[in-house]
Amino acid sequence: DTGVSQDPRHKITKRGQNVTFRCDPISEHNRLYWYRQTLGQGPEFLTYFQNEAQLEKSRLLSDRFSAERPKGSFSTLEIQRTEQGDSAMYLCASSQTAGNTEAFFGQGTRLTVV
Amino acid sequence: GENVEQHPSTLSVQEGDSAVIKCTYSDSASNYFPWYKQELGKRPQLIIDIRSNVGEKKDQRIAVTLNKTAKHFSLHITETQPEDSAVYFCATNSNTGNQFYFGTGTSLTVIP
Numbered sequence: 654d655t656g657v658s659q660d661p662r663h664k665i666t667k668r669g670q671n672v673t674f675r676c677d678p679i680s681e682h683n684r685l686y687w688y689r690q691t692l693g694q695g696p697e698f699l700t701y702f703q704n705e706a707q708l709e710k711s712r713l714l715s716d717r718f719s720a721e722r723p724k725g726s727f728s729t730l731e732i733q734r735t736e737q738g739d740s741a742m743y744l745c746a747s748s749q750t751a752g753n754t755e756a757f758f759g760q761g762t763r764l765t766v767v
Numbered sequence: 768g769e770n771v772e773q774h775p776s777t778l779s780v781q782e783g784d785s786a787v788i789k790c791t792y793s794d795s796a797s798n799y800f801p802w803y804k805q806e807l808g809k810r811p812q813l814i815i816d817i818r819s820n821v822g823e824k825k826d827q828r829i830a831v832t833l834n835k836t837a838k839h840f841s842l843h844i845t846e847t848q849p850e851d852s853a854v855y856f857c858a859t860n861s862n863t864g865n866q867f868y869f870g871t872g873t874s875l876t877v878i879p
Contacts, residue, residue, distance in 0.1 A: 698866040
């Protein structure tokens with residue numbers, strides 16, 4: 654599969670624990686996005702990378718959230734001190750350079766905080 | 768930020784009928800308008816997109832229309848089939864082009 658891949662697909666964690674998700678974008682895509690999706694809602698933007706530079710972050714991204722894309726390839730999203738409200742599907746997407754081209758989504762990581 | 772509104776939230780049609788989903792947006796700088804289909808438990812997948820330099824685009828049974836003056840765009844699915852049943856999201860790009868704003872989704876059910 655040469656599409657966007659995310660790992661893990663599912664994560665159950667206890668409140669207060671830290672979790673880290675990984676996203677591998679399509680190899681020639683230099684733009685990478687993280688979105689969060691809750692049931693019955695559309696994806697909500699969290700953050701965006703152009704190569705290794707994190708160029709935009711949503712106000713939704715609290716201090717407990719951090720994202721990296723160290724070599725401009727894969728990206729990680731870490732949530733510290735998880736809360737029940739963090740339970741959601743975390744989607745990664747990638748696209749080519751222009752902002753008006755298709756974003757390809759991964760299958761997502763479903764996080765459940767208990 | 769951009770405000771994307773999508774209607775209706777649910778839509779049921781008989782197989783073979785047409786389905787229309789409408790979205791409005793607020794940022795006049797938006798110039799790219801994709802539509803995504805998301806089946807239960809699966810990733811959103813692009814089904815059609817339109818850029819601001821055209822008013823209509825068609826791909827087989829799917830068409831999208833864009834009215835930039837009124838800031839609204841619509842998805843039209845003709846001759847609906849049961850496999851069209853899914854949640855459909857409209858989206859626009861931000862004025863920086865660095866993110867997409869999504870509507871809240873329309874759950875389409877095609878009744879055989």
